[in-house]
């Protein structure tokens with residue numbers, strides 16, 4: 001369970017800029033980002049509203065919220081307690097204008113990692129990576145098709161002598177750094193450009209499984225429609241609002257807090273547990289490849305390493321070990337990159353249910369994982385709010 005921690009050392013600094021094929025149609029003209037203290041009475045209730053978009057809540061109790069500024073008038077508590085942080089349209093445009101790039105040292109396919117890429121390019125990239133890699137790697141063209149009929153591929157590298165580790169990426173459409181980070185890890189492991197003995201040792205003992213594009217439809221829509229889209233693209237019956245939050249849709253304590261039954265809400269949990277094809281396919285693939293020792297669901301932003309549970313305050317049976325691993329990942333990231341990643345339980349941040357990392361560790365997955373509880377984490381990548389989902393190359 002412990003050995004795979006070292007994988008995280010190859011992760012968190014990427015140099016990326018946007019590609020030219022991006023076409024946004026949604027404008028955010030009246031929208032602002034505000035920051036509110038969650039400890040103040042009335043703010044917690046405000047956070048439950050369906051017409052706001054909570055970007056994150058920090059460990060020390062601040063919430064960053066995207067909201068139409070016209071909605072703030074008449075909400076006393078918000079005008080008194082919250083401060084405007086940014087204009088959302090300006091923030092997105094700033095991201096779009098970033099074109100500078102920072103060269104990485106010793107990385108294979110260096111230029112590839114200096115840009116974000118479309119679904120088709122990423123799909124082909126993993127296929128080619130497996131082809132060049134030969135016997136040690138495997139490309140699975142499709143573990144299933146998304147709501148809009150796009151394939152969800154998988155990529156395997158290494159030997160499962162000790163066990164298997166599972167990574168899934170890009171479950172939330174707008175968190176582009178998630179998919180980019182997984183490509184960077186897959187590349188670093190497969191090509192091992194620095195000839196690292198540690199990587200060779202890992203791959204001789206551990207098989208790493210990537211599901212790099214959990215939410216292909218939402219991801220594409222964040223390129224050709226709404227840069228800040230989060231959910232998949234499900235058509236919800238009885239509603240004009242599209243999309244289910246896949247990370248509230250897993251079959252683990254589904255709909256038990258921290259999700260919404262309103263299809264217009266960004267945290268809409270779907271019609272039933274694992275109602276979404278994208279959720280079903282990842283659950284099935286995880287099962288089919290079991291037993292899995294550890295699993296990470298990659299997100300941004302906030303710099304957090306989150307362990308079970310999200311749905312209850314109670315400690316999990318493996319709290320001591322899960323905490324130790326989380327704390328150690330945090331310490332190593334700080335040693336190597338000088339960045340603080342807070343290690344904590346999901347619920348200590350905010351209550352959630354039906355999330356992937358609780359499912360990895362929970363009863364439903366355990367029942368088909370050789371009775372083994374996979375160490376399940378949600379990892380929130382950089383930064384801590386300045387650029388949010390719109391991390392530019394200068395910050396890498």
Ligand SMILES: [Zn+2]
Nearest residue numbers: 172175299300
């Ligand atoms: Zn996310």
